[in-house]
Amino acid sequence: MRLTSEQRLDDGVLESEFTLGEIPGxxxxxxxxxxxxxVLMAHNNGLPRKDPRLVARARHTxxxxxxxxxxxxxxxxxxxxxAADERIRAELRRAVQAGExxxxxxxxxxxxxxxxxxxxxxxxxxxxxxLPGIGGPVGYSGxxxxxxxxxxxxxxxxxxxxxxxxxxPHAQREEARQVTVPLLFLLQWDDEGNPRQRALDLFxxxxxxxxTLHANLGGHxxxxxxxxxxxxxxxxxxxx
Amino acid sequence: MRLTSEQRLDDGVLESEFTLGEIPGxxxxxxxxxxxxxVLMAHNNGLPRKDPRLVARARHTxxxxxxxxxxxxxxxxxxxxxAADERIRAELRRAVQAGExxxxxxxxxxxxxxxxxxxxxxxxxxxxxxLPGIGGPVGYSGxxxxxxxxxxxxxxxxxxxxxxxxxxPHAQREEARQVTVPLLFLLQWDDEGNPRQRALDLFxxxxxxxxTLHANLGGHxxxxxxxxxxxxxxxxxxxx
Numbered sequence: 001m002r003l004t005s006e007q008r009l010d011d012g013v014l015e016s017e018f019t020l021g022e023i024p025g026x027x028x029x030x031x032x033x034x035x036x037x038x039v040l041m042a043h044n045n046g047l048p049r050k051d052p053r054l055v056a057r058a059r060h061t062x063x064x065x066x067x068x069x070x071x072x073x074x075x076x077x078x079x080x081x082x083a084a085d086e087r088i089r090a091e092l093r094r095a096v097q098a099g100e101x102x103x104x105x106x107x108x109x110x111x112x113x114x115x116x117x118x119x120x121x122x123x124x125x126x127x128x129x130x131l132p133g134i135g136g137p138v139g140y141s142g143x144x145x146x147x148x149x150x151x152x153x154x155x156x157x158x159x160x161x162x163x164x165x166x167x168x169p170h171a172q173r174e175e176a177r178q179v180t181v182p183l184l185f186l187l188q189w190d191d192e193g194n195p196r197q198r199a200l201d202l203f204x205x206x207x208x209x210x211x212t213l214h215a216n217l218g219g220h221x222x223x224x225x226x227x228x229x230x231x232x233x234x235x236x237x238x239x240x
Numbered sequence: 241m242r243l244t245s246e247q248r249l250d251d252g253v254l255e256s257e258f259t260l261g262e263i264p265g266x267x268x269x270x271x272x273x274x275x276x277x278x279v280l281m282a283h284n285n286g287l288p289r290k291d292p293r294l295v296a297r298a299r300h301t302x303x304x305x306x307x308x309x310x311x312x313x314x315x316x317x318x319x320x321x322x323a324a325d326e327r328i329r330a331e332l333r334r335a336v337q338a339g340e341x342x343x344x345x346x347x348x349x350x351x352x353x354x355x356x357x358x359x360x361x362x363x364x365x366x367x368x369x370x371l372p373g374i375g376g377p378v379g380y381s382g383x384x385x386x387x388x389x390x391x392x393x394x395x396x397x398x399x400x401x402x403x404x405x406x407x408x409p410h411a412q413r414e415e416a417r418q419v420t421v422p423l424l425f426l427l428q429w430d431d432e433g434n435p436r437q438r439a440l441d442l443f444x445x446x447x448x449x450x451x452t453l454h455a456n457l458g459g460h461x462x463x464x465x466x467x468x469x470x471x472x473x474x475x476x477x478x479x480x
Contacts, residue, residue: 213455
């Protein structure tokens with residue numbers, strides 16, 4: 001892991017850019033020197049890690065006493081897109097505009113995205129936990145499909161907050177019952193791209209004994225800010 | 241309103257018993273002298289106001305800086321039961337034990353209970369807001385059926401937290417769309433006596449632009465304690 005830049009932000013949080021081989025990432029840490037738990041924060045369907053909403057959530061979580069890390073998935077953010085990536089995204093845009101069903105396209109886009117992302121996040125986890133000041137335990141936040149796969153594959157994940165607003169491939173819907181860590185599942189009641197019943201069925205399927213659903217009125221990007229604060233308190237309950 | 245006793249509890253909260261004509265009630269207030277908002281706290285289907293779970297929630301909410309008041313509904317708690325009350329409750333127990341459908345019995349039990357409770361709570365609200373140290377605004381907590389009726393009829397209710405675990409009469413399901421105050425709707429995912437889909441439909445029906453659903457795994461009495469704390473923060477957002 002190579003640190004490429006760092007700056008102290010006005011909320012006291014230290015924002016560090018890093019690379020891990022070809023993978024670019026960002027780490028936010030609180031001002032304190034004592035070891036803090038780590039939260040891996042990923043965006044639905046591989047949106048860029050510099051998305052302002054993600055950054056705002058990450059900074060708030062870091063200011064609440066967590067190390068927060070994110071990386072760009074292959075073909076997303078600062079990473080090169082293959083011709084195949086471009087082709088399938090163009091096909092998705094076309095189908096959405098034409099009002100056609102998009103499940104099959106999303107399955108062929110998101111399924112491989114998750115498969116490629118999992119080993120990268122595990123490599124990042126190894127590197128992050130080796131840093132001074134990051135003590136664990138480890139939480140996960142955001143992209144549900146990746147989070148399900150990681151929570152099943154990676155015993156170091158101790159609690160997970162999932163956002164229900166992205167496509168969850170068939171394989172991850174199937175393995176949801178193997179997720180057993182404490183769970184906070186966040187749903188926008190009128191999410192344009194995510195059928196409500198499918199999200200409720202997914203919540204129902206998780207194997208966790210302690211799982212909580214938070215749903216708010218509004219569309220995909222309408223999650224109220226207080227849910228970020230609720231998310232921090234969820235981590236406080238399970239990572240402290 | 242006549243105060244019949246008061247005691248200072250070990251968390252600094254003052255617990256006062258009162259009567260309002262024939263209606264017995266309890267008021268919990270925080271230690272401070274400054275006027276605080278008021279939360280009306282009612283139990284599903286008219287359980288006694290001295291139920292230990294209700295008392296624990298009320299005390300925590302008072303310690304968080306609210307005046308919290310509850311009264312016994314007619315035929316409940318410390319109030320005399322009529323022969324008709326006894327008859328219908330016996331019929332309900334018999335039907336539950338026999339595994340028969342209970343919707344009609346609940347409708348004939350809870351419908352009149354709500355109708356009788358509304359004017360009593362409005363009278364209590366008048367008396368409570370006249371007390372020194374209670375400044376408003378007013379929130380509501382608990383029994384959904386009564387809360388729907390009150391939130392529609394009573395413009396002083398500024399925010400409402402409803403527990404989805406009780407029977408909601410047809411009239412209140414119909415008028416849910418007239419509820420427009422900010423709403424926190426609390427649901428136990430596996431509530432034995434309350435069909436999940438009916439509760440989700442009720443959440444969907446509320447007219448409020450700001451409404452949040454919290455659902456937790458488990459049965460009717462399994463609500464995790466942190467939901468009481470979340471409830472206080474909900475009131476902090478809307479009553480401060």
